Amino acid sequence: MALAPSALAAAMLAAAVLLPSGSLDQAQTGIAPKYRGVNLASAEFAPKKLPGVAGQDYIYPTKATAEPFAAMGMNSIRLPFLWERIQPEAKGPLNEEEAKRLDASLNDLRGFEQVILDLHNYGRFRGKPLARADRSADALADLWTRLAQRYKDRPGIAFGIMNEPHGIRATEWRAIAEETTAAIRRTGARNLILVPGSNWTGGHSWHNGGDGDNGAALAGFIDPGRNFAFEIHQYLDRDSSGSNPGCSGPRIGTERLQAVTRWLRQQKARAVLGEFGVDSSPACLAALDDMLGFLRQNGDVWIGWNYWAGGDWWGDYALGIQPKNGKERPQAAVLRKYLGR
Structure with a gap:
């Protein structure tokens, strides 16, 4: 998560023009997204x-951490972790002790239909x-090969x-991402690959220009394996960073995702909304409800x-939904509405 990305303040709503319902180049489909879940964050801390x-x-998240979300009916976990812990030296071997921690967490999460390994760097x-100029980009392909x-x-x-690349030109990032994707496919892996954009991969800023x-x-x-989706993030506060209180309107999520949704459909591409979150104020819960409804109506691309x-270590984090003392957070009631077909 981009907790304080001042760079996002300049990337507001230039591309996210609200269109009339059903005008996203094709009628909205009403197909629900297949995967619906939560980030279990803590392995990328410190x-x-x-x-x-x-x-x-x-x-790393455990079965006990994930159990409340399985009970809600979620079928997807995004598991953030750090590159430098699992591969301390670029292009070097994996740290086997750390890899075994990741293995144990993945084994605990086997009940979920999907677990996303999120390189949170x-x-x-x-x-x-x-x-690419200094060949440091080659290290990413090496890590993902392993x-x-x-x-x-x-x-x-x-x-x-990769989580939220920034400070890298979008054309440069595309080349790095394609090289990494090709390296993964050379191993014979057919797994779904999630490809972010540069510029913090914000949906609202997907068409920023330059x-x-x-x-x-x-x-x-x-x-080469024809099994990828773009990973896009969208927060609903004033600068789309997720670091400010409140939300910028009851339809702000839908507004910010309109243009990129149309682009996805034109590209015949798919996407996962890898991060989004709101505080528990009534205005934010309403905006969350509206955005999830939009995703449900556009599940052919989302x-x-x-x-x-x-995650267990979030404490009183305003966007957090780990149950506290056995009690669900208010956001969970909205999410529950969208966990069925």
Whole structure:
């Protein structure tokens, strides 16, 4: 999650023009997204304490953490983790101790139809943006080659190749993402691959123009395995960062996703809304309800969503939905409406 991305303040609503219902180049379908779930965040915590102490600075989600969401009827988990912990040296071997922690978490989550491995690194390794010029981008393909070899025989695991890249030109990011995708396919892996855009992969800013124009840069994206979806994020506060209280209107989520939804349909592409979340104010709950209704009506292109966030270590985090003392958060009541077919 982008907790305080000041860069997003400039990426407001330029492309997200609200269109009349049913005018997204085709009639809305009423097909519900197949995958509906939550981010179980905690394994990516304490990035400034690398490698950190497992169980003290960060922790992988367990069956007990996930159980309330399984009971709600969710079928998808997005599992954030850090690159530097699982592969301490670029292009080096995986840290087997850390990989076993990830394995154990995945085993605990086997009851879910889908688990997304979310590399939560913002287009960076040890703080430095990836680039093809210095070959640092090759390291991403190397990491995913190793992970794909480990998990390619588990089709319920999806590969989220990078969380919220930013500070990388969209055209440069496309090349990096295609190289990484091709490397995964060379292992024989047929798993679903989730490809973000640059510029924090915001739905509202997908057509920002210039170096950040994901719509132009990612048109015609190539996956040799033909099993990918774009990963898009959308928060409903004033700058789409998820770091401010309140929401910017009862239909703000729908408004911000209109243009990118039309683009997806024109591209004959699919997407997952990998992060979104609101506080528990009545206005935000209404906006959440409206946006989830929009996703349900456009499930031909929106194949999944994962709310931000669950996890045992969130405390009183305003967007959190991990039950507290056995009591569900208010946001859960809205999410429940959209967990059936």
